[in-house]
């Protein structure tokens with residue numbers, strides 16, 4: 001503005017520009033002297049020079065003065081003329097408008113009359129005037145003035161002295177330039193620049209100004225932090241320099257569209273290389289800053305570090321993929337049912353479940369695919385889950401489009417809204433057809449085994465039972481033969497006869513034992529509470545002869561009451577105690593029975609000080625007809641322990657032993673405490 005006014009005025013004053021320029025400072029300090037360049041327009045003795053120009057142009061002096069007066073009057077800036085004594089000689093129209101005062105009212109008055117309410121403003125002007133009177137020439141100063149109508153304006157005063165006809169300073173002429181708006185604008189600009197500078201610097205996002213040659217012109221702290229460079233290292237470097245090699249050119253196409261003005265901004269996700277070589281993913285937005293003519297000046301680029309998000313996305317993708325692979329491998333499908341909208345979402349193509357396509361229309365709902373025999377139960381369980389909001393697990397069959405029947409295991413989880421109503425149900429469906437088939441095979445095999453076991457037992461029983469009769473005949477007739485014709489037999493015949501008697505006896509024993517063995521399964525009785533001490537007492541009675549003969553000592557600790565088949569338990573203990581007597585060593589047999597218990601079972605032990613057993617036989621001796629010694633030394637059939645094992649099995653317990661040759665043996669067996677836990681073989 002100032003420059004423009006000066007420009008307009010120049011032709012008038014140019015001849016004596018700045019001739020007597022002087023530097024002035026108001027004493028109050030409020031008025032501020034301006035730099036010399038701004039004051040160049042007003043020279044000393046303006047009216048002189050104007051008149052000079054005008055008279056030289058051919059007019060007479062009076063005419064010239066008139067023209068000058070008119071000229072001043074129409075100037076758009078306030079102009080005033082003061083006499084040497086400080087009284088106002090004239091003001092122009094712009095001055096009248098500026099102060100809202102008519103010249104008629106004011107001419108002849110002094111500056112203090114202009115600021116009745118602000119004497120300090122008048123005083124400052126006065127001081128500047130005084131300066132000028134002392135050092136004639138021109139002066140400029142900035143001053144904030146109070147307006148007669150209220151309010152204030154920031155102004156620049158340019159003043160210059162003029163001389164009278166006597167060559168002495170006669171007065172001054174001044175102009176006022178109102179810079180209030182300009183000041184405000186300047187301040188606003190400064191503030192906005194400061195704000196944008198702060199925004200630039202303090203922004204959480206990386207921001208850069210990038211030259212059209214692709215080099216960083218300006219970078220903020222966040223960008224430096226993101227890329228791991230110092231400001232100085234980044235400025236001047238090209239953006240491609242710090243881009244990830246593979247992403248170096250991804251912005252090229254969109255960038256040319258951006259420059260041409262086809263788009264306002266462009267958006268990218270691309271990778272950059274940090275100084276340390278690591279990769280950073282950035283969300284990048286680029287806009288172009290243009291000059292007034294719309295020519296691109298530079299790019300403004302905003303970078304956001306999205307590495308974490310990208311990595312999380314990737315991790316999620318990998319995990320989802322893994323889940324899918326896992327689901328496919330496990331033949332598992334997740335079914336997501338939105339209850340309000342009654343829509344189903346499947347985690348995967350349910351083709352293995354539905355059967356080959358086209359299946360459309362065949363099974364409009366999942367329920368219809370459920371095997372007719374299982375459907376009612378399926379629906380009831382599912383609805384119960386929805387009602388109680390409890391997770392449910394159920395197994396059911398479905399029929400595929402090709403008729404194949406699959407067994408599914410469904411684990412349902414129900415989600416409720418705040419009102420406690422089921423809104424969503426997640427179901428994990430697993431194909432358990434193979435497992436079901438295996439289960440069935442196992443069950444069938446088990447049934448088959450049980451059946452053949454029973455048959456075998458039956459056979460053993462029948463066989464041994466039926467064998468007894470002919471055997472008895474052999475034995476009794478051999479005895480008869482011996483009695484009647486014994487003395488007539490000679491040599492070998494007598495010996496043969498003895499063999500027959502012995503064989504028949506042993507066979508009888510074998511058959512009896514086999515019978516006893518088969519009876520464990522077939523003739524078992526119900527389990528009842530049994531006092532173990534009574535059972536031991538009974539064994540002692542039955543074994544009295546053997547005990548006396550060997551001089552064995554049988555002792556026991558207090559024994560519990562157990563749940564068992566009393567007869568079988570008696571047989572079990574009798575066999576163990578009997579063996580302990582039979583397989584004694586040199587020392588007098590000592591047999592001790594005691595019991596331990598835990599939460600679930602009783603453990604009963606029969607301990608002896610006999611010959612002991614080598615560990616390698618620990619398993620074998622529980623099998624039928626397995627013996628470790630020849631019958632001459634220790635009589636027996638090798639069935640006693642097999643019967644023990646069978647009895648313990650039937651009671652749901654275990655039997656084992658601890659022993660070492662020469663160190664005696666301890667036979668342990670357990671009996672479960674809880675009823676109904678027994679398994680019958």
Ligand code: ADP
Nearest residue numbers: 579580583612621627628636637638639640641
């Ligand atoms: P048997 O007593 O009719 O021979 P068992 O089945 O009762 O048949 O025992 C099998 C074998 O285990 C016996 O022949 C014997 O070798 C061994 N045995 C059993 N009990 C004892 C024991 N208390 N001490 C040493 N050996 C034993």
